Amino acid sequence: MITLSDVAKKANVSKMTVSRVINHPEQVTDELKQLVFSAMKELNYRPNVAAKALANNRTQVIKFFILEDIDTTEPYYMTLLFGIAKGLDEKQYAMQLITNRNFDLDYADGYIITGARGSDYEWIDRLEKPVVLFGENRNGYDYVDTDNKLGTQMATQAALAQNYANIVFIGIDVKEPFEYSREAGYINTLQQAQFMPQIHRMGNHSHASEQFITAHWSQFPPNTAFICASDRLALGVVRAIQHCGGDLPADYGVVGFDGVFLDQVSNPKLSTVKQPVTRLGELVAQMLLQKIQQSGAPQGELLVTPELIMRHTMRGGAPQT
């Protein structure tokens, strides 16, 4: 194993100079910096994270909490995790994944939390290290999320552009900010176009929306578009339209939300508001690492623009292949 001392010897400087080149390069003359750099390269020096952690009183570990039932866990989180891992690896951080509520809170330099409900904020507030949430919240915590409002806005505008006469929102019946934002994007857009909003909420399962649409089929005449709060719901709507004999996409349109996995395996392929999930993961990781480096300074909120993907379930989408 190559250590600081090895590099120092090779470059004819002290350990400290090498350490400074790494951590405070501005304090070292260019001349020495070059010497040290080439010595590091030549020896293929790798800092020892454990030693660094010990000296800094750090752990080089961040904990990622998924506070949702593992059963409801969507492939969504897989992709998110990839992104977080990527963002963490860049800075030599490792991750511990926590999925139940009786966990060890100690031993981490910071926390990324997703799926927090009201009762969780109590212990979250007691956390002594920097915290960043994944997903909108209105309690003042730093967070990263898709721009949910913009997403449904884009979807609704597309439905308007395709001249659907009725535009209905199929939402999730949870009292969470992301849902409010998605509904708001839909409502605002419709109101600007002088359309009447119409919202139906249900559990986030394809069977729920399938059943609902089928049961109320007569309420949805041809030329109706459904803006859905998730791909799961959209999937059920598509199935219901098919069973009820509706013509998709000629007479009906469906747009989902998420764009992770589910939209791909459906037939016809879903139009959807695709979240840049891997990127989101990277961004939360970066936000947390930055917050750690800045001793916990607030980072604010970060909303990332999603992408409307038009496929076979709406007029104007890519043609059926």
Added chain:
Amino acid sequence: MITLSDVAKKANVSKMTVSRVINHPEQVTDELKQLVFSAMKELNYRPNVAAKALANNRTQVIKFFILEDIDTTEPYYMTLLFGIAKGLDEKQYAMQLITNRNFDLDYADGYIITGARGSDYEWIDRLEKPVVLFGENRNGYDYVDTDNKLGTQMATQAALAQNYANIVFIGIDVKEPFEYSREAGYINTLQQAQFMPQIHRMGNHSHASEQFITAHWSQFPPNTAFICASDRLALGVVRAIQHCGGDLPADYGVVGFDGVFLDQVSNPKLSTVKQPVTRLGELVAQMLLQKIQQSGAPQGELLVTPELIMRHTMRGGAPQT
């Protein structure tokens, strides 16, 4: 922060005694052990992983490689990751997730690798720390996997028990051990029952199987069961049967393989061979940690029995709800 010294002081012993109580309890008298234990409890002592790692020349990090396209990544891996994380957390290990092939191989105590192809074994062999694979392999590496052969055997036996006259296998056209095993379980069972095996292979996409079954519909008379190598394929088969007007499950049967997520969102719900994925993850983690502790001693293979879940896509399954 509570350290070894704090505990030692409290218990009136030396640091070393405390350290020994933790790592080599058999070398300490019961009397002192009790003293130390209660001191640790009272002070709520938490070992400093970084210091431990530094002293042991360890990293307390294992790297988990998913060597598959992130696009093809199934929710499967999410669940697996949960399991691995669980197994690792128990022993204070953190994980780094690696998803591309230009990675940093250093700085880890061991590796879990999944999705390795022929060309990967070259660098895998050069790894200097313990390696455990996830997924069957026939190159002598230690691994954990579902008992794939047993899985299709169970599925095929169920189809036989339900008196389907034709039992067809829809496989994935990859040359991988897991696929061979799944085919073998099917073939062996059919041959014992004096049935003719019939295998069709294609890419692992629901659209592929949907198209294939539709195109060759006349070859599949009523009273046919399809044993599929994945839930994706099964999903496509179900859709094809529905489009072609086949009666499911009266005249046709479909069984998938995996039982992760996809089987739940389909309608009707898939019968499937469910892999205990979370458990598998825990087991790979445990196997690797054990291998590390035993300085790299071979661990062999571990095949875990899957569970046949009978639902709406086969006779004898749970009734449609």
Added chain:
DNA sequence: TTGTAAGCGTTATCAA
């Protein structure tokens, strides 16, 4: 700007 010394919390080694 650079170097020296001490210390982070733990464990292996050796002596008692």
Added chain:
DNA sequence: TTGATAACGCTTACAA
């Protein structure tokens, strides 16, 4: 069986 000491690789504080 127990304890003192040095060492793991790095960084902060201080001195040159």
